Amino acid sequence: MFTTASELRPPNLDPTPLFELFRGSYATELLTAAVAHFQLFELLGNASLTASALQQRLQLERRPFLVLTTALRAMQLLEVNEGQYQLTQLAREHLLRGGAHYVGDYIGLAAASPGVNEMVARLRTNRPANAAADDGGAAFIYREGLESAMEREASARHLTLALAGRAHNVAPHLARVLDLSKARCVLDVGGGTGLYSIALLQQNPHLQAIVFDRPEVLKIAAEFATQYGVIDRLTCTPGDMFADELPASADVILLSNILHDWDEPQCAQLVERCASVLPAGGQLLIHDVFLNDDLAGPLPIALYSAALFTLTEGRAYSADEYCQWLKAAGLHPAAVQHTLIHCGVIVGSKLA
Ligand SMILES: C[S@@+](CC[C@H](N)C(=O)[O-])C[C@H]1O[C@@H](n2cnc3c(N)ncnc32)[C@H](O)[C@@H]1O
Numbered sequence: 239m240f241t242t243a244s245e246l247r248p249p250n251l252d253p254t255p256l257f258e259l260f261r262g263s264y265a266t267e268l269l270t271a272a273v274a275h276f277q278l279f280e281l282l283g284n285a286s287l288t289a290s291a292l293q294q295r296l297q298l299e300r301r302p303f304l305v306l307t308t309a310l311r312a313m314q315l316l317e318v319n320e321g322q323y324q325l326t327q328l329a330r331e332h333l334l335r336g337g338a339h340y341v342g343d344y345i346g347l348a349a350a351s352p353g354v355n356e357m358v359a360r361l362r363t364n365r366p367a368n369a370a371a372d373d374g375g376a377a378f379i380y381r382e383g384l385e386s387a388m389e390r391e392a393s394a395r396h397l398t399l400a401l402a403g404r405a406h407n408v409a410p411h412l413a414r415v416l417d418l419s420k421a422r423c424v425l426d427v428g429g430g431t432g433l434y435s436i437a438l439l440q441q442n443p444h445l446q447a448i449v450f451d452r453p454e455v456l457k458i459a460a461e462f463a464t465q466y467g468v469i470d471r472l473t474c475t476p477g478d479m480f481a482d483e484l485p486a487s488a489d490v491i492l493l494s495n496i497l498h499d500w501d502e503p504q505c506a507q508l509v510e511r512c513a514s515v516l517p518a519g520g521q522l523l524i525h526d527v528f529l530n531d532d533l534a535g536p537l538p539i540a541l542y543s544a545a546l547f548t549l550t551e552g553r554a555y556s557a558d559e560y561c562q563w564l565k566a567a568g569l570h571p572a573a574v575q576h577t578l579i580h581c582g583v584i585v586g587s588k589l590a
Contacts (some may be wrong), residue, residue: 244466246437254579256391256537257404264544266348268309269355273342274349275358278310279325279333282497290361290589299410302361302531305540305547308554312535312574338424360548367543367548377549379499380452381480384551394454401495402431402462403580409437411577412525416585418442418490425450425488426520427512429516432459432472434525435492439468448485479508486515494525495581498543506563513567522569524560524587525577526585531558538581560584 272278275295279442280483281320287295293303307323310316315329325333348354359368366376368387375387387393412434418424419442425436439447449459449472456474469590475485484491491512499506512522527539533556543554561571561584569586576582 245435246406246410246413246440246466246579248414249407252578253407255279256387257542261545263353264357264541265309265313266449267353268306268541268544269313269315270348270351270354271358271361272306272343272579273311273529275354276306276361278306279315279329279342280335282316282323282325284325284330284438286319286324287368287445288321289318289323292323295518296362297422299364301547302364305544305553308363308529308533308535309537309544311533312537312540318532329469332403334456341532346408355486355534356546357548359482359537369507375553379552380501381504382478386452388452388455391454391457394452397420398430398455398458402458405431405433408578409434412494412583413437413441413453414562415577415583416523417447421445421490423448423488424492425485425495425512425515426492427484427508428493428499429459430455430495432462432474434494435472436463436468439471440466440491442529445471448475448488449473450475450477450479450484452476471493478510480504484511484515488515489517490523491520492523492525494523496526497524497552498526498546498554499552499562502559503553504551505555505559506566509569509586510567511565513564513569513586516588518588518590520588522567522588523583524564524586525581525583526560527554527580528560528574528582529554529556531556557584 281295314326317326331339368374374387377387380386380388418566423446424438427447429435429451432449435447435449439445453476460474463472491538538555547553555573564571564586569588572585574584575584
């Protein structure tokens with residue numbers, strides 16, 4: 239199908255604004271849900287509540303609570319002072335019913351829109367979209383007990399190729415910020431298109447790569463590896479990253495856009511599993527987006543977090559949260575190095 243090898247190159251123009259525009263709908267959905275479905279602003283009124291009290295009043299589990307409140311904090315409508323959640327002046331003036339400049343009913347015009355209703359359902363159930371067998375299965379995630387779109391040829395291809403657009407832009411940047419001159423083999427866990435591995439292989443001619451993913455997804459990785467002329471150095475290994483043994487032959491492991499698909503216990507488990515197969519001196523690379531450590535923004539990441547929340551079992555995390563998991567697994571995290579489209583990489587080293 240593909241005949242000529244080509245090189246992955248960074249884009250001329252930064253596509254980040256397109257991603258921010260695309261994710262903007264989550265601002266409408268979360269704001270309208272808070273105003274018209276959860277009555278969050280009335281609930282807080284002029285009082286302040288601890289996180290657990292507010293979470294209880296909203297009847298939300300931890301993950302939806304964090305997604306909703308992170309976005310509202312990033313929107314400057316909610317603030318946390320000494321552990322107490324309270325409304326900002328902006329929210330008090332405009333989102334408390336009865337105020338002279340109340341705009342809640344205006345925002346409420348979107349209350350019955352399909353996007354808002356869907357967001358409310360996701361927040362209330364804490365379950366990803368399409369997770370029932372009849373709905374085609376959840377996007378991007380596979381684990382035992384969950385119906386997954388990644389197990390079906392057409393949907394796995396569709397979803398994986400959708401991510402190729404972002405990878406084509408970001409992967410060449412990742413390859414340029416990392417120094418893998420001394421590395422032998424990179425294991426790309428949940429590697430999807432394989433484009434991140436392919437960029438690393440093109441940048442480092444001595445390197446080998448293993449892309450570990452579900453069988454239907456690996457078909458696409460093999461096609462791209464052929465197209466980009468690195469199929470002789472890239473192995474596709476099918477498996478379940480939670481249940482199967484991870485290949486132990488790599489000295490670098492990449493988790494690119496993986497942990498944000500999973501809830502906190504699975505993130506800790508996955509980091510631990512990766513760390514356990516790394517040799518001394520090996521590195522675990524977490525390539526992802528990062529919330530601020532206080533989980534109060536920035537807004538583009540808070541909105542992306544909402545997207546991840548609705549589609550998967552994850553959300554966006556902070557660098558601090560990632561560092562905690564790396565340290566718990568015995569790895570030493572370095573500072574975030576930025577790539578593109580809000581992404582960056584944290585290198586966790588296993589000391590020799
Ligand atoms: C959001 S995509 C990220 C793909 C790629 N790393 C990237 O950055 O574009 C998540 C990937 O993890 C894979 N995945 C999900 N659950 C998995 C599991 N239990 N075992 C192996 N791969 C899994 C999916 O098939 C998908 O390719």
